[in-house]
Amino acid sequence: MSRAKDLLMIRELLQKRRKTTEDAQAGARRELMALKDQERDPEYEEQAQAELADYTLSTLIEAQRREIMLIDAALRRMDTDVFGECVDCGNEISLDRLEAMPFAIRCEEDAALHEQETRDAARHTGSLSL
DSSP states (O other): OOHHHHHHHHHHHHHHHHHHHHHHHHHHHHHHHHHHHSOOOOOHHHHHHHHHHHHHHHHHHHHHHHHHHHHHHHHHHHHTTOTTBOTTTOOBOOHHHHHHOTTOOSOHHHHHHHHHHHHHHHHHHHHHOO
16 A cells, blocks of 8 residues: 555544544533532532533543644644654654654654653653752
8 A cells, every 4th residue: 555545544534533532522521511400418438529520621621622732733734734744853754653643743764862852851850849
């Protein structure tokens, strides 16, 4: 299969994933609204459970929002013919990597380097705040 066909397949997967994520997000929002609309029982344990459910649903909705943003960014890169190019070195990102992580913006080497630099910076920043 040619790279162009492989990228077309990844586009279709991204579009399906976006739809699935949007549907799941809508469901989570409905659950959150239903939870917030419920009459609150003054008992502490039930209130704590409701707050935990609220926190969990809010966290899930935020993760879904981020995933939709990543999908939209990947689709925009496809539209501008830069999808699959490493933002650091400009080389092609392997199809295996794109199939596993369709949001990838770096090849494996540059991603590993970027991750190490980020860890080193966080470690350095953390040691300064002590």
